[in-house]
Amino acid sequence: MATVAGIARHPRSKAPMETLERAHVTLEGGIVGDFRGAMKGKPYRRQITLMERADWDAAMVEVGHAIPWEQRRANLLVDGLDLPxxxxxxxxxxxxxxxxxxxxxxxxxxxxxxxxGLRAALTPDWRGGACTMVITGGVIAVGDTIRIEE
Incomplete structure (x- = not known):
C-alpha cells in the first residue's frame, strides 16, 4: 500500500524546509504555508512536488551520503508507489x-x-520527483494512503 512518508514546506524562496505531520491543502495555495504552492499563474503546475523514498535512497547510495529527504525540497515523500x-x-x-x-x-x-553528483543522480527516470497541481483540497497527514485514480 502506498503512503505519505513525509510532508515538508518552506515559507519563502531558499528558506529552510519545515517537516510536518499534517498539512492543509488548498486549490489556491497548495500546502498552506508553502512558498511554491502559493505562486501566481493559472494554472500553476508546480503547487506540490512528490518524490519516491526509494528514488531518494538510491540517489543517496549513488553519491555516498545520507542527506535528509526534505533537503531535496520536495513537499511529499511517498513510500510504496511508483509515481506516474x-x-x-x-x-x-x-x-x-x-x-x-x-x-x-x-x-x-x-x-x-x-x-x-546529486543532480545527476536525480535526473534519470523522474527520480527527482513529480510536480502536481491541486484538484481537490483537504487535509493530509503522514501515513495517509495514496492511490492512482482511475
Missing amino acids: QTPGVRLRIGADVVLEVTRETDPCERMEALAE
Whole structure:
C-alpha cells in the first residue's frame, strides 16, 4: 500500500524546509504555508512536488551520503508507489485531496551544493520527483494512503 512518508514546506524562496505531520491543502495555495504552492499563474503546475523514498535512497547510495529527504525540497515523500510519469494522472491522498501530475520535477543546481553528483543522480527516470497541481483540497497527514485514480 502506498503512503505519505513525509510532508515538508518552506515559507519563502531558499528558506529552510519545515517537516510536518499534517498539512492543509488548498486549490489556491497548495500546502498552506508553502512558498511554491502559493505562486501566481493559472494554472500553476508546480503547487506540490512528490518524490519516491526509494528514488531518494538510491540517489543517496549513488553519491555516498545520507542527506535528509526534505533537503531535496520536495513537499511529499511517498513510500510504496511508483509515481506516474504521465501528465494528467490523478492521485488521491487520504480521503479528500486529489493532485494531478503536470510534469517531472527537474533537479536544480542546489542539489550539487548538497553533494557532488546529486543532480545527476536525480535526473534519470523522474527520480527527482513529480510536480502536481491541486484538484481537490483537504487535509493530509503522514501515513495517509495514496492511490492512482482511475
